Structures are given as structure tokens and as C-alpha cells.
Amino acid sequence: MNLLDWVVLLGTMVGIAAYGTWRTRHTDNLNTYLKGSKSTGWLTIGISVAATQASAITFLSIPGQGFESGMGFIQNYFGLPLALIIVCAVFLPIYRRLGVYTAYEYLGQRFDGKTRLLGASLFLLQRGVQSGVTIYAPAIILSTVLGWRLDLTIVFIGILVVAYTVTGGSAAVNLTQKWQMGVIFGGMVTAFVVLVTKLPDNALQIAGAMGKTEAVDFSFSPDRRYTFWSGLLGGLFLSLSYFGTDQSQVQRYIGGGSLREGRLGLMFNALLKIPMQFFILLLGVLLFVFYQFQPNTPVFFNRVEWERHASGANGASFRALEEKHTALHQLKQEKIKSWTTVRETADVAGEQRARAEMNAAQRSVEAVRKEAKDALKAADPRAKIKDSDYVFINFILTELPNGVIGLLIAVMFAAALGSKAGELNALGTTSTIDLWRHFRPLAAQDEHRNVRNAKWFTAIWGAFAIAFALFAGFSENLIEAINIIASIFYGVLLGIFVVAFFVKHVRGTAVFWGALAAQLLIFALRFLKDSFAVLDFSYLWYNVIGCAACVLFSILLQSVLGSGRSSATRTPAV
């Protein structure tokens, strides 16, 4: 990075944060602080919903996912449009009609105080754990490749986001997310265009022949990680939980001028998300093609980690692996060229043979890459061996011109800040509304004190996230780690809301204990999966099982408790 990159990076990031802080510095009305301006339109809501979901990991890991496994990951998003339609039709009108600040306030009105506390606690627990990951994930990657200190990168991201989120609350989050998404779209489109100019004409055909463009898999095979069915059903439940019951999303769309603005904002996301993820994954697939034709494609994309070992005591074995990789990579290039030549002819058998040879060469290269990872692990058991997260950032730093590098690093920061802000805003709001106001109902009548406390809670959660990111050790596969944590809690949380909305006769005590039992079941499934092969299924199914178990246990418990043992239903279900 040179001076121009630094100007672009700091200019956009600090500029947007300072602008958001300054514009919303006088926010002292609780409604505006927690829900944003009453004049917020559907586009701002829609962008805010997208920015909260799209963290820096989206733009670092998903191209790596495309590079490594192809387009199949897109199926994970197939449940999202359907979930958003349900949220629009069922969840949102109820939240707005009741005028709640949080989704869990609704549980208090529908059931009782303890169920509201349970819902809020499940949210705070899972989102609190994730809050460290969403700062740590981009910080570890950016600090590694750019040579920055990890602790300073974490503190810089953390302080920047805490400053404007505490000052302006939801109003500042909405305002800054709009500009941050502008930077993200601008940067990603630029990277995509630059990449396309560096590719051969038949790039997509090469990717397809090497098995990277299989976007939809309709098979029912349980050993396939991503299929149409698991994406549709598991993704539906995950998205329904996330958009319908996670306060970081609910808070983005319950504000605004009217119900229409929230609904259109969500429908905007229902239309946008799959095409957006398609292009991010496609970027990864095209990066795969790009690196097929580079003479110096690394055997391991986290070059800092690799060089650390290659220049150490066992350096000779690492250099030998590099040489082996280079030789096999050159052989693969020849096989690809042979295939593209034969493909132009009408020789079907020849094309099949050349394709098989090309894929065999690719498997040989993959085998060396695995050897390299094993060698790293043997040299240092704590070594980070997942390098797909480094593919895109490697391309940015080595292939893009100065200025654009700064813009793309700004994309990562903008995504980190945008999602972190939505998260902190929700953690602060839930702590204030569902915990503090619940236990201090009289003090809660003072509006200024409410705003002051919301600011304090937001700052405390910010400090917690920074500390957690600084001191915790995280799983290497960060996007998966986030989804696993979410899936463990989301199913049960969704189950509580499904009972609230659709199972009219179930009351507070039954759903409270039913939800706890369902949560214990999910913990058991997770922790026993290594012991029993039958339990080793995709984590996306935890959403379905958790929700179904919660609903079932609640109904069974209610039938045991009868109609007179629990607190009365306070508002009718739909």
C-alpha cells in the first residue's frame, strides 16, 4: 500500500464515521436512537438490512469459498427470499402494530416476563459471542497480509464503530451503512472488472470443466454439503430466525416512516441477495481460473504464514514442496491448453480424454497443496492452514493498481464497520429495553436516562467485543464458525416465535420450559456428533430441529399443564 491507498482507505472510513457521528450528534430521543429517523425510506432500510448481514467475512471468505469449492455455496441462500416474504407478511406487521423496540418485547406481551428474558438472553448470548468474531475475522486477515499489528487493527475497527454507534444509535447506523455499502459496491465492481480483463475468453468453460460452476444440486444425498434441498429448508429456517427474531435485523426494519417502507426494504433484499452472492462466488471461481494461468501461483495463499516456516529450520522441505507444486502447476497449464484446443474440434472422445487428464492434473496439484498444509501443521500445530480466505486479498495486493488497493481494503473495513454497528446497536438496545427496563421499570420512565443507558450498554458491548477479539482464540473457518454458533441458538429462538405467532393455546410456562429443553437437545446433538456418526449432519439442520423441538415440547408441556397452570395469553396470536 502506498500513500494514495492510505488516503483512500482513511478518507473513506474515517470520513464516513466522522460524518455519521456529526450528523447524529444531537440524537436524544429514544425512538430515534433505537429505531432511527421516522423519515427513513425503504431504500435506506433495505441497504441497512444488507449491510448488517454482509460482514467483512462475506467479502474475504466467500470468494475463497468459490475458489475452493465452486458455486454450490449459493444454495445456502435459497431459503432467504421465502423467509423474507414470511417476515414481511407475519412478523413485521405485528412488531409495528405493537410499537415494540425489540422482538423480545413482543414475547413479553404474548407470553410473560420470563419468556421475554429467555428470548433476549438467547439473542445476547449468541450475538455477544459472535461480536468478537466479526471484529477478529477481518482483522486477522488484514493484519497478516498487510503486516499490521493485530491488536491495533482490532482496536482501530472497534473504536471507530463504537464512536458513531454510541453517539447516534440507529440513526447513525442507518446513515453510515448507506455510504459504506456505496464503497463496498464500488470496490467489488472495480475488482470484478479488473479481474475479467485479465482472464482468457473461455474462463467460464474452464471453470465449468474443472467442476467449479455447479451452482444447483438437486440430489438428496446427505453427504453432499450444499444441495438445493438443504439450502431451501435449512436456509429458510436460518434466514427466518435471523431476519425475524434477531434484533440486529429486526431493529433495521421496524423503524422508518411506515409499514410499507420496512416491507419494501425487506423485499429489496429478497431480490438482491442471491444475485449479490452469485457475483461474489463467481469472483472466487474466476480467481481460480486466473491463478491457473499465473506462473507464480503460490502453493499456499497465506504467504506470510508460509514464509515464516519456509525460512525456518525445516525450510528445505517447504522449498521442495514449492518446486513440486510449480512443476505440477505447469503440467496442469499444458493440460488446460490441450483441453481448450481439443474442445474447438468435433472430437468428442478426445475432449473427454483431455478433460479427464486436466482434472487429474488438478487433483495432483490439490494433493500437493494438502501436503503443504500437513507440513505446516506438523511444523507448528497452531499454524493457520486454511488459506482460501487469503486468495482474494492476495489478488488485491498483487494485481490491482494503487488507489484501487486502498479502495478494496476500505471495502473490507466498511463491511466490518457496517455489520458491527448493526450488531452493537442491537445488543445495546436489547440490554436496555429487555433487561434494564425490565428490572427497573420506574427508572425506565425517564426518556433521557433511557437514551443514556442505551449509549452505555452499546459502549460496554463494544468494549466486550474488542476484548473478546483481542484475547479469544477462534476457529479458522470463521464464516462457518459464525453460522454454527447462530444455528445452535437460532432454531430454538425461532421456535418460540413460531409458537407465539401460530400456536394460540400455548402459554408462557410451557414455551419457556419447552424452549429450554429444545436448547439442551441442540447442545447434546452438537457435542455428541463426533461420537455418533448418525449425528454428523450439516449444522443448518440445527435450525430446523431446534425450531421443531421447541414447538413440539411446548405443545406437549401445555397439554400436560392444562389451561389453568400458566399465565394468561396477553395478546392474541395471529
Added chain:
Amino acid sequence: MSTLPPPASEPPENDAPGVPGFRTWRGVYAFVFGAFVVLVILLTIFSRLTR
């Protein structure tokens, strides 16, 4: 000390989507669902064409 208003439900809101070509929200949802189906079909075609 400013006090909060008592918790009250919001008045019913105008339910028209206000989107040209759509008179009801059901129409909007049907359009979004249709767009999803088209996207899946396009993705399937993309997979087949580039195989």
C-alpha cells in the same frame, strides 16, 4: 425529567404497497417468489451450459 408515553399500539397503517403495477402485497410477494424461481432456473441453466 421527560417521561416516556405509555406503551401503546400504533394505529393501523395504510397497507397499500404503493409500487406501480401492484395493488396488494400478495402481488409483491408473488413477484418476489417468481423472481426466486426464475433465478434458480437461470442458475441451473448456468450450471448446465458451463459444465
